[in-house]
Amino acid sequence: MAGRRVAVKAIDWMxxxxxxxxxxxxxxNGLKTRSDAIAAKLASLPEKPAAIDxxxxxxxxxxxxxxxxxxxxxxxxxxxxxxxxxxxKIDTQEQEAKKSAAAYIQASKQRIAEYEKELEKFRxxxxxxxxxxxxxxxxxxxxxxxxxxxPYWPHKPISEL
Numbered sequence: 001m002a003g004r005r006v007a008v009k010a011i012d013w014m015x016x017x018x019x020x021x022x023x024x025x026x027x028x029n030g031l032k033t034r035s036d037a038i039a040a041k042l043a044s045l046p047e048k049p050a051a052i053d054x055x056x057x058x059x060x061x062x063x064x065x066x067x068x069x070x071x072x073x074x075x076x077x078x079x080x081x082x083x084x085x086x087x088x089k090i091d092t093q094e095q096e097a098k099k100s101a102a103a104y105i106q107a108s109k110q111r112i113a114e115y116e117k118e119l120e121k122f123r124x125x126x127x128x129x130x131x132x133x134x135x136x137x138x139x140x141x142x143x144x145x146x147x148x149x150x151p152y153w154p155h156k157p158i159s160e161l
Contacts, residue, residue, distance in 0.1 A: 011035070013032060016028070052071075052074070054067060054071050057070075125139055
């Protein structure tokens with residue numbers, strides 16, 4: 001069992017609980033209770049199963065050769081361990097998720113820097129109450145109307161409306 005116990009990964013229940021929405025707390029508590037019960041049962045089992053006392057069965061079973069046949073079949077029996085085919089896929093997905101998260105964080109930092117520059121521009125701008133139309137057009141060029149190219153109201157092409 002010790003080999004299996006090493007293979008079982010510990011679950012960080014506190015970190016897990018922080019990510020559980022309030023409407024799913026009951027299901028989370030049920031999962032944790034069930035997991036703890038299974039872990040306790042697994043921990044209570046011996047590392048190796050108790051050895052079979054074949055000499056006792058040879059004396060207790062009346063049919064000759066039956067215990068030897070069972071012992072031979074039992075010793076030949078090998079229970080295959082399941083092969084882990086998903087851990088590699090999960091690890092690659094985790095690495096991809098880490099890369100995409102790092103890229104997102106980097107892009108977010110760039111956006112934050114741009115927004116801070118824009119915010120600084122707004123902080124240094126004269127108040128709207130004191131602006132003239134020229135100040136407004138200088139601060140926000142997209143508000144400037146092109147009366148030369150489009151002499152009629154709304155002074156913009158119809159496709160932009």
